[in-house]
Amino acid sequence: MPIILITGAASGLGAAFLQAYAKDQTNTIIAIDRNEVEISNPRVQFHAVDIRSQESINTLASQLEDQPIDLAIHSAGVRGLVEAIHEQKPDDVAAAETIAAMDLETLMRAFHINAAGTFMLLRALLPNLRMSRDVKVVVMSSRMGSIGNNEHPKRAAGSAYAYRASKAAMNDIVRSFAADVPEVTFGLCHPGRVETNLVRSKEEGAISAEESINDMLPLIAKWSRKDSGKFYDRFGETIEW
Template sequence: MKTVLISGAANGLGAAFVEAYRSQDNTTVIAIDKTPLHTDHDNVQSFTVDVASEHSIDEFVHEIKGRPVDIMIHSAGIRGLVPHMEDQYPDKVPACETMQVMDLATLTRAFHINSVGTFQLFRALLPNLKKASSPKVIVMSSRMGSIGNNELPNKDAGSAYAYRASKAAMNTIVRSFAVDVPEVSFVLCHPGRVETKLVRSKEFGAISAEKSVHGLLPLIEKWGKDDSGRFYDRFGEVIQW
């Protein structure tokens, strides 16, 4: 029996991963999210967990103490848009994350959830991961966290200060886990521009979460020790740091 733990499981990529893995034979899914998740599937267990709260994480880890986790899919995170700007311009994502409008509260919240929350959650779950025979952690990162990609003539370069910086920090944290915990494979992945609830509108060119997950599943199955600490796109191509 394989156990797959999925964070950010209530919507978007997380929900699509839950649906995909719960349909597999001999698989148990542990679904966690800040929003309570209700399921009728016998092989899905849900827990309310706030990755920004060390206490919430500790309570959850106590609940699953001693249980091996074979695969962890980490998709919990936020975009880091300035709230009052998003209220004014719900259909204009770029306007909500520029240098001119960015504020300390938005930056701090993005780092707390995307970067610090990732560190807290992974560190707390190491005992469960180490109980599995070939554990792997697959992290939903973003090409926007690539420093090398954030330059001209890339038309999407610049701005997005909270999201870019917090994802770049998260990438560095995951790379350190790959070095310090060689028993576990840690792989970073850009799932594509996916239609999720991270923003209120559908961004141009966004694909469905189901399409992204469908393409990622065979890659996740293939990725292992040789891929630990590496950063890929949804087609398995390497992304520069």
């Protein structure tokens, strides 16, 4: 019976992954989110975890002691918007992440959650991951974390300082895990521009979380050790670093 851990399970991509994997009655799911969630499915264990807190992560690790994990989907993260500006202009996401708008607090929060939080969580889960064979860790990244893409002539580039930089740092952290822990497959995936609670309004061209994961699920199923440390979009195309 596969055991699947999903972070950010209360909303957005995490909730969509939870719903999809819960349909298979052979799966046992460990759902993680900062916010409390009531789940009636007996095959789903919920743990309230704040990935900004080492203490909270340590508590999770102690609760999961001797529990193997076959697949980990890490989707928890933040966009890195200057909150005061985003509140004033909820329909103008770009205004809250420009070079003029960005501040230290927003930058540090994005790095803390997206980069440091990812490192602390994955490191804490290594004993559980190593208990399983053919184990995979799939981290939701973003094309905006690609440095090469940030000068792409056909796509909008620049701005989004906290999000781009924290996702780029997270990408490199996951690459290092792939190098240091070769017995585990670590994958990075850009899910597309998805309608989630990271912003207060629906961005132009955003797709539903369900549409995004329907594209990703077959890719995740077929990824293997040869894909470890690589960066793909939801269609399986390689994204430049």
